[in-house]
Amino acid sequence: MNSPTGFDYVNGKYVNVDPIAAMFNDAWLSQAIHMILAATVATGFAVAGVHALMILKGKNISFHRKAFRIAAIFAVISAILQPLSGDFSAKDVAKRQPAKLAAMEAHFKTEENAPLIIGGVPDEKTETVKYAIKIPGGLSFLAHGDFNAKVTGLDAIPKNERPPVAVVHYAFQVMIFLGVGMMLIAFLYLFILWRKKGWLEKDGC
Numbered sequence: 001m002n003s004p005t006g007f008d009y010v011n012g013k014y015v016n017v018d019p020i021a022a023m024f025n026d027a028w029l030s031q032a033i034h035m036i037l038a039a040t041v042a043t044g045f046a047v048a049g050v051h052a053l054m055i056l057k058g059k060n061i062s063f064h065r066k067a068f069r070i071a072a073i074f075a076v077i078s079a080i081l082q083p084l085s086g087d088f089s090a091k092d093v094a095k096r097q098p099a100k101l102a103a104m105e106a107h108f109k110t111e112e113n114a115p116l117i118i119g120g121v122p123d124e125k126t127e128t129v130k131y132a133i134k135i136p137g138g139l140s141f142l143a144h145g146d147f148n149a150k151v152t153g154l155d156a157i158p159k160n161e162r163p164p165v166a167v168v169h170y171a172f173q174v175m176i177f178l179g180v181g182m183m184l185i186a187f188l189y190l191f192i193l194w195r196k197k198g199w200l201e202k203d204g205c
């Protein structure tokens with residue numbers, strides 16, 4: 001859907017459909033990696049959470065401790081890789097779908113040294129973002145690997161073709177918040193395994 005290919009659209013009908021070409025479109029690699037990691041990180045944390053709860057409740061601790069470790073391996077690896085894959089996706093979106101990137105980042109004005117906007121409340125009428133933290137050049141760097149690169153803003157997109165900004169920006173911020181949060185928890189767990197193993201043995205089992 002993000003890079004429709006593998007068919008011709010003729011007189012309102014889809015013809016010459018090639019499912020393999022459709023599947024391996026320009027967007028498949030970054031999206032497949034990001035989605036597989038999304039599935040393993042979400043499942044890993046959910047399963048680890050259930051086993052952690054059982055350990056806290058003192059039920060069948062040795063079983064739940066082993067099960068927790070297996071789930072934690074998936075959660076930790078995926079949580080650390082997910083922001084890297086997100087960065088790969090963002091660079092891809094910047095090339096293929098600049099309007100989507102602009103909406104995700106609430107980036108209204110095409111500019112060089114574009115700031116990374118964290119949080120904030122976008123106002124689509126005044127084309128401004130209130131209460132945001134802005135990191136100068138951050139978006140240029142994340143999108144194009146260069147702090148001074150020009151990043152297309154929504155002003156380059158005809159008004160009737162622009163995606164809704166507020167909902168896309170909020171959803172994107174929630175994703176980043178959860179992704180960074182899970183990555184920090186993963187590093188904390190690795191630190192505990194490395195330096196503070198005793199914290200995991202507090203129940204004496």
Ligand code: HEM
Nearest residue numbers: 031038041042082083086087089090093175176178179180
């Ligand atoms: C710092 C962490 C993250 C970054 C930088 C990031 C970045 C991105 C970007 C740029 C896209 C748009 C990709 C596209 O449309 O081609 C995207 C889509 C998506 N992300 Fe993330 N992401 C992060 C964390 C997460 C996490 C933790 C999850 C779920 C557990 C997640 C799930 C998704 C999903 C389901 C999509 C839609 C994929 C699609 O359109 O096929 N992301 N992410």
